[in-house]
Amino acid sequence: MDISSINPVLLIASLMVAATPILLAAIGELVVEKAGVLNLGVEGMMITGAIAGFAAAVETGSPFVGFVAAAAGGAALSMLFVLLTQFALANHVASGLALTLFGLGLSALIGQSYGGVKPPPIGKLDLGPLSDLPVIGPILFSQDLVVYLGIALVAAVWALLKFTRAGLVLRAVGESHDAAHALGYKVVRIRILAILFGGACAGLGGAYISLVRVPQWTDGMTAGVGWIALALVVFASWRPWRVLLGAYLFGGITVLQLNLQAAGVAIPVEYLAMSPYIITIVVLVILSADKNKAPASLGRIFHASQ
Amino acid sequence: MKLTKLLAGVAIGLGLATAGMAQDKPKIGFIYVGPVNDGGWSQHHHEAAMAMKEHFGDAVEVVERENVPEGADAERAITDMALKGADLIFTTSFGFMDPTINVAKKFPKVKFEHATGYKTADNVGVYSARFYEGRAVTGFLAGKMTKTNKIGYIGSFPIPEVIRGINSTFIHAKKANPDVELSVVWVNTWFDPAKEADATQALIDQGVDVVLAHTDSTAPLAVLEKSGGYGFGQAADMAEFGPKPRLSSIIDEWAPYYIARTQAVIDGTWASDNTWDGIAAGMVGIGEISSEVPAEIKAEAEALKASIESGEYHPFTGPLNKQDGSTWLAEGEVADDGTLAGMNFYVEGVKGDIPQ
Amino acid sequence: MIVLEKRPQPSRAWSLATPVLAVVATMVFGGLLFALLGKNPVEAIRTIFWDPLFGEFAFYYRPQLLVKGAPLVLIAIGLSLGFKAGIWNIGAEGQYIMGAICGAAVGLAFYPLDAWYVFPLMVLGGALGGWAWAMIPGILKVRFGTNEILVSLMLVYVAEQLLASMSLGLLKNPEGFGFPGSRNLNDYPSASSWISQDLGMHWGVVAAFIAVIFAYVLLNRHMAGFHIRLTGDAPRAARFAGVHPGRLILFCLGVSGALAGLAGLFEVAGPAGQITIDFNTGYGFTAIIVAFLGRLHPVGILLAGGLMALTYIGGEAAQSQMALPAAAIQVFQGMLLFFLLALDLLTNYRLRLKTREVA
Structure with missing residues (x-):
């Protein structure tokens, strides 16, 4: 075994790529949950975004159009969740699970003619000499645009929640929909916007897998990333920067365990493969001393009764 | 019953097929573990099946099931095909081994071919590539x-x-x-x-x-x-x-094998085998x-x-x-x-x- | 403008009528989907809903409905107890795997001993395995306040890795030429959960029916059931009524874990036969949907489990018979769930036409 063959700079650069889909989906879900809605359909929206983005990018030859279509696709699927939970007042947990089942099927159906097709390549941000800097060059200045978009979204959501009136209203709706309603806020409308935003983010995350990280289309290619994103939101106790930290931690352990294997470390593969999940649980236990609890109305059905 | 078969015929685009004709043709089944567009293992078996179908034209009927989980669901998928009159069924994943053997016991007249396994029977052959x-x-x-x-x-x-x-x-x-x-x-x-x-x-x-x-x-x-x-x-x-x-x-070149084994069923010469072929045989x-x-x-x-x-x-x-x-x-x-x-x-x- | 008016009590008539309506709506929209794919919609719907029950091969499909439905009902019953009390065990899939591993390990340890007590011990092992796996989120929740949704879900992935490890290592069939997978328990009569393979009867089916009755009695006739319902409806009132939240959490997670573990054990000792890398096929997740479709009511869950099993069995038949892609069946199932969930609205609310009042 030779751990010294693991290059920490390349490791960090790789983990940022591995973490980006989870990060995008999780930051969207964070906004949804802040508004008091629990959407377990992240996996379904991600895979729908993955195929919508892939198909659009292939048909138009533009990865940019692909990402726009992915966001639209994810949001469109989340519209079904809106219909179920906001208008038909159905249970959030069951609706989310149904959304995942439906999304997986729908994407496979749309994707039937896209197997084995190569998407147009996406350009890396070229910062010239900055990218050649030692250590921080590969980490900070030679990623693709979506990696930066993910970080920017985290910052934007953080600022929105903390400093703006819109953020305050969103949190108020999530904490107590009845009180927010009494104050004259449009609870349902705000929640719909939050859900659509979450769907768009999940769609982007899915497209990042199908257009950049892999890049190709195959059925069920998100392979459970949506569930990890959901877990991350809880893990981060609904704080944007912790979502970033959590995504990098999870991506980091995933990448590190593969690197450890490649370096020939004699730990059984199964134990390495389960390490990201176990470490997530351990960190979660440590963090649960934190009193920053879930939005009080999370997952509760709102009906304006007067 | 006739109407059913006729409708099925229409649905799969064989508008002229009559119930009687459908019965005479050898029916060849394929069970895949993944989707048929996975770009790898299952897709290749599927393409080989299509090449086999092309080779025989209207002389055989091909039925397929994709995304079959291993275990109890596989046993049902295989039984389903055998019940509906398949003459030869290819089960194309290692995990289908025990289910294939179990179903084969119940349908002694149906022939089975299991990929990459090691259990054979009078009506179960195995095949794999080197x-x-x-x-x-x-x-x-x-x-x-x-x-x-x-x-x-x-x-x-x-x-x-x-x-x-x-x-x-x-x-x-x-x-x-x-x-x-x-x-x-x-x-x-x-x-x-x-x-x-x-x-x-x-x-x-x-x-x-x-x-x-x-x-x-x-x-x-x-x-x-x-x-x-x-x-x-x-x-x-x-x-x-x-x-x-x-x-x-x-x-993976499965098509020649699929054609050969289907021909054997048509000729009535099929016998259980244990094929492990490599470059020489074109597999x-x-x-x-x-x-x-x-x-x-x-x-x-x-x-x-x-x-x-x-x-x-x-x-x-x-x-x-x-x-x-x-x-x-x-x-x-x-x-x-x-x-x-x-x-x-x-x-x-x-x-x-x-x-x- | 249409407004919703909450009914003082859920409507009995609508609660019976909505599932039927939902199935009809799914048939219409699903039929459209199949027609778009170039298939005969009437035949597809008939193949999915009618043939497995009354078609030519119903003699084979009907027992298969039991095989497919039993684990769903068994797991869903356990989950429904927790869901009623607001305790979210999303990781039944992991408990199902652990039950199968532990139960099969007990059986394989006795191989080839022929004795009456092998199977009961396996059942015990399966229940304990699932119970122990569910106790991890339970204890963490009670002791540290850790979120049980996340922990139970993470443990599914851990269990999957353990499953791979077991089928490649400890439990690998010593006569399997190095291939992964345990011995087939169907070849070991003392360890088999089959009662009659032709009738689709195995002990898991029996256990599912017992679980339905047990849950019904518990919820309607027993103090624990009252506490569960109270905690879900009014957590604060429950505390005043002397409900110990920690104990309730452990009880609900423990029961659901044990039932999921049992489902895994009966599956591995019967229909699946052996521990393999891909042993689990998502029953633990589908059961969550079944629990909600059944409105968390034991009898409802029994019916919902049957309906889900029907769409699986019928969907499979439609695939091989009509060359429908597997994905289309998945979309179809998704639609069914959507309609069932959406139309449930009519049970709890009244739709009223109302003219907008001038303020």
């Missing part, structure tokens, strides 16, 4: 083409099939380049593009510049295309990734070697392939030691099929342990 022959050629190319002297192997599960591939790859990479080192990463999945991509990236980050994959997606090649380095097509030719990063490929194909490979190396690789094809050379020929240094094969000795079939050890020089 992919390690192809791995000898790709391993040789990998050894020649690496500049860092580090090659990587993405393993799915530590089963004999994969371990044979790793050993064959390493033996021949070593022949091409005595300084070569092999790193193995196990991903514990046959098909998970994101994980395969991460594993490829991890290997590249460690200085590996040629990656061989024993998983089914094209993700490793896609990553290699971005990051530099070479790879090989697996199961399918994956020619769209040539000439770089794809150097060559190992192709393992080597894809066109890319123009990236210098001509003399290409010639050497082709000579290696030819010597395997003619039977003159066996990829597991002594002297070979096991990983612990004990002798496995003496000078000139050739491995027997029994040992190969259950191979659970690395040859000398491969690093790491086989997960147990």
Whole structure:
């Protein structure tokens, strides 16, 4: 075994790529949950975004159009969740699970003619000499645009929640929909916007897998990333920067365990493969001393009764 | 009942088929573990099935089931086909072994062919391909083409099939380049593009510049295309990734076998068999070697392939030691099929342990 | 403008009528989907809903409905108890795997001993395995306040890795030529959960029916059931009524874990036969949907489990018979769930036409 063959700079650069889909989906879900809605359909929206983005990018030859279509696709699927939970007042947990089942099927159906097709390549941000800097060059200045978009979204959501009136209203709706309603806020409308935003983010995350990280289309290619994103939101106790930290931690352990294997470390593969999940649980236990609890109305059905 | 059959006929686009005609034709079933567009294992079986259908035209009827989970669901899928009059059923994944045997007991008149297993019966034959022959050629190319002297192997599960591939790859990479080192990463999945991509990236980050994959997606090649380095097509030719990063490929050629076995059912000569064919029988194909490979190396690789094809050379020929240094094969000795079939050890020089 | 008016009590008539309506709506929209794919919609719908029950091969499909439905009902019953009390065990899939591993390990340890007590011990092992796996999120929740949704979900992935490890290592069939997978328990009569394979009867089916009755009695006639319902409806009132939240959490997670573990054990000792890398096929997740479709009511869950099993069995038949892609069946199932969930509205609310009042 030779751990010294693991290059920490390349490791960090790789983990940022591995973490980006989870990060995008999780930051969207964070906004949804802040508004008091629990959407377990992240996996379904991600895979729908993955195929919508892939198909659009292939048909138009533009990865940019692909990402726009992915966001639209994810949001469109989340519209079904809106219909179920906001208008038909159905249970959030069951609706989310149904959304995942439906999304997986729908994407496979749309994707039937896209197997084995190569998407147009996406350009890396070229910062010239900055990218050649030692250590921080590969980490900070030679990623693709979506990696930066993910970080920017985290910052934007953080600022929105903390400093703006819109953020305050969103949190108020999530904490107590009845009180927010009494104050004259449009609870349902705000929640719909939050859900659509979450769907768009999940769609982007899915497209990042199908257009950049892999890049190709195959059925069920998100392979459970949506569930990890959901877990991350809880893990981060609904704080944007912790979502970033959590995504990098999870991506980091995933990448590190593969690197450890490649370096020939004699730990059984199964134990390495389960390490990201176990470490997530351990960190979660440590963090649960934190009193920053879930939005009080999370997952509760709102009906304006007067 | 007649109406039912007629409707079914219309639905599958055989508007002229009558209920009576449908009954006379041999009905050939295929069960796949993945979706038929997975770009790898299941897609290749499906394409071979379609080639077989093309070959016989209207003389046979083909029925398929994709995405069949292994276990209880597989048994139901196979029974379902047998009940509905299939004459020959190909079950194309190792995990379908026990379900195939169970169903075969209940339908003694139906013939079954199970891929990559070892349990046979009077009406169950097994077939598999000697992919390690192809791995000898790709391993040789990998050894020649690496500049860092580090090659990587993405393993799915530590089963004999994969371990044979790793050993064959390493033996021949070593022949091409005595300084070569092999790193193995196990991903514990046959098909998970994101994980395969991460594993490829991890290997590249460690200085590996040629990656061989024993998983089914094209993700490793896609990553290699971005990051530099070479790879090989697996199961399918994956020619769209040539000439770089794809150097060559190992192709599963099931169609000739499917045609032969279907013909046997039509002729009434079908008997249970245990087929394990390689390059010579055309079950393992080597894809066109890319123009990236210098001509003399290409010639050497082709000579290696030819010597395997003619039977003159066996990829597991002594002297070979096991990983612990004990002798496995003496000078000139050739491995027997029994040992190969259950191979659970690395040859000398491969690093790491086989997960147990 | 249409407004919703909450009914003082859920409507009995609508609660019976909505599932039927939902199935009809799914048939219409699903039929459209199949027609778009170039298939005969009437035949597809008939193949999915009618043939498995009354078609030519119903003699084979009907027992298969039991095989497919039993684990769903068994797991869903356990989950419904927790869901009623607001305790979210999303990781039944992991408990199902652990139950199968532990139960099969007990059986394989006795191999080839022929004794009456092998199977009961396996059942115990299966229940304990699932119970123990569910106790991890339970204890973490009670002791540290850790979120049980996340922990139970993460443990599914851990269990999957353990499953791979077991089928490649400890539990690997010593006569399997190095191939992964345990011995087949169907070849070991003392360890088989089959009662009659032709009738689709195995002990898991029996256990599912017992679980339905047990849950019904518990919820309607027993103090624990009252506490569960109270905690879900009015957590604060429950505390005043003397409900110990920690104990309730452990009880609900424990029962659901044990039932999921049992489902895994009966599956591995019967229909599946052996521990393999891909042993689990998502029953633990589908059961969550079944629990909600059944409105968390034991009898409802029994019916919902049957309906889900029907769409699986019928969907499979439609695939091989009509060359429908597997994905289309998945979309179809998704639609069914959507309609069932959406139309449930009519049970709890009244739709009223109302003219907008001038303020």
